[in-house]
Amino acid sequence: MIVVKDLKRYYGSGGTAVKALNGVSFEIKKGEFLAIMGASGSGKTTLLRILALLDDATAGEYTIRGLQVSSLPEAERSYYRLTQVGYVFQDYALINEMSAAENVYVLSMMEGKSKKESYEIALEALDKVALKGKHNRIPDELSGGEKQRVAIARAIAKKPDIMFADEPCANLDTGNSKQVLDVFKELNEKHGQTIIMVTHELWHTNYVDRVITLEDGKLISDEKKGKPEDKTK
Amino acid sequence: MINDIRVGSLIAYCSVKRGNKKTLIFIIFVLSLIFMNLVFLPSMIGGMMVLFTGYMQDYPFGDVVIEPSGDNTYINDADSVLQKVRAVEGVRAATKRLDVGASIEHKQNIVGVAVTGLLPTEEYEISRYPYIISEGDFLGDLSRDEIIIGAAIAGTSPVFGEIYDDLGEVRPGSLVDVTYSNGVKKTYKVKGIMEGTFELVDLNALVHYKEIEDVYGLEGSKATSVVVRVGKQGTEEQVQDKIREAGVNEQVFTWTDKSETLIKQAMQSMGAIDVMSKFVSLIVGAALILIIIYINILNRKKEIGILKAIGITPRSIVLSYAFLSMFYVSLGILAGLVLYFSLMLYFHANPATFYETMEIRPVIDPMLLIQSIVTMLTLSVIAGILPAWSVSKESILKAIWGR
Secondary structure: OEEEEEEEEEEOOHHHOEEEEEEEEEEEOOOOEEEEEEOOOOOHHHHHHHHOOOOOOOEEEEEEOOEEHHHOOHHHHHHHHHHOEEEEOOOOOOOOOOOHHHHHHHHHHHOOOOHHHHHHHHHHHHHHOOOOOOOOOOHHHOOHHHHHHHHHHHHHHOOOOEEEEEOOOOOOOHHHHHHHHHHHHHHHHHHOOEEEEEOOOHHHHHHOOEEEEEEOOEEEEEEEOOOHHHHHO | OHHHHHHHHHHHHHHHHHOOHHHHHHHHHHHHHHHHHHHHHHHHHHHHHHHHHHHHHHHHHEOEEEEOOOOOOOEOOHHHHHHHHHOOOOEEEEEEEEEEEEEEEEOOEEEEEEEEEEOHHHHHHHOOHHHOEEEEOOOOOOOOOEEEEEHHHHOOOOOOOOOOOOOOOOOOOOEEEEEEOOOOEEEEEEEEEEOOOOHHHHOEEEEEHHHHHHHHOOOOOOEOEEEEEEOOOOOHHHHHHHHHHOOOOOEEEEHHHHHHHHHHHHOHHHHHHHHHHHHHHHHHHHHHHHHHHHHHHHHOHHHHHHHHHOOOOHHHHHHHHHHHHHHHHHHHHHHHHHHHHHHHHHHHHOOEEEOOOEEEOOOOOHHHHHHHHHHHHHHHHHHHHHHHHHHHOOOHHHHHHOO
């Protein structure tokens, strides 16, 4: 589904250039739950942002279902982010002046759905992440775990093929982290969604099928923990 | 595009609904002052225009004025013109006048003046001259060798006393020597002092029409102007046309025609101030609106990055700020209108006083208000779109994380 070939991302140029990614190649199958691990500065967040079309690679190829997405113009990338990709940020990245429901249904409205339909989709997504009854609360009225679940609801409401999560439990305690990971696991197992998650917590890998590890911008290990095709059956 | 508008509206709506109310009130207050700045001074200047043009109607020109055609100095048969004019429907009163140049001397003080020869009893229906006599009496039909002198020349004006040369306290009963432009010198007894608190009046002198006729040896009822008052204000142009149709071949002007050539010339410097003030107000207004919206947008730069990251189109984001900006400015205009009309009410009850006696009441000009509202709204759209467009063009990473 996703093919990455010799992906590079340099910051700056010449001798002082920082090589955040230095020739990373791998493939991800549909329905995989993948963790990207590595120490700070290893390039895992950079890789995730490039995969989610939030950043550009300096060199290399990146295709989703055979489409060379890295070279798409911004308008198409924007449409791709809206319709095909869900992204869960480490710091939730919710719009503070929007309620939980509004944070979610703004995307459905962007897709052209009516306000009523968008609202229903948002309620369904929020219910899925156990936020029933908290639809009208603004982010400031929610706990960290609840905010992250709103962010997940926003990402899953449009039923994207691929979901990216950048250290989604970094600001959460163990209890909330487990809740979030359970949501991901359920989405992956029940709906066959491809999930790519950056984490540095070893215990998170209990939830995933495969772990790739980066060091100094290079892929140093690729470890399979289960068979994705088993889950989609 | 429809989706962009819907999403833009939703973002703007949420921002207003849950944004900081104190900031909103402050922004609206500043915008209302910008609007006031655009409309208040022009309204005051408009009030001055009305005041001055009122003076022009009440003294030199009436509602319609007939002047000699071509290079002629006089209307040759003014009585015939008067007869035709008085027969015109809509004319309330008409009279003839003779304006000449002269100098007046009293106790070795000499002042240059315009002397108007008029028919005193007819002036009661035409002008306010008979009603502004501050000392002594107005002329009568039998007034000969008598003169009415403006307060600024007489030296009794508390308003213009320190501005113009005068005759040094001339009072009713004083004798003055008048030397006309043709060299004829004549002594007059001052019958009255007129005080109109308007330079064109208070620097003038009035004598009986017959005096000028005699001094200049005019025959056959000549006049330098025939002044007409209409029965109903606003019908000046219709009366002007009817006078022409009645066979009057002299030049026929309405008071607005004369105001355009005279008052507007006099008001040119005021007009320049008006234009400059509007221009500066617009520039300051545009800059302020831009700064307010730009600061607002900079505070929401991360939000813009997030919206882009989740797939909201830059067009929706830009539109949301245009809507937001229009909303702020609309409320600012509303608050500005309340402030403006409150000030209008105040100044109508307590007019600004000019030269101690001239009361200036601001004029509400609907066109000016419409122009200012349209200008502010246009500025608001530009002010909302420009910074939002500039931020929405930044990379997502830079907008969210500043790199």
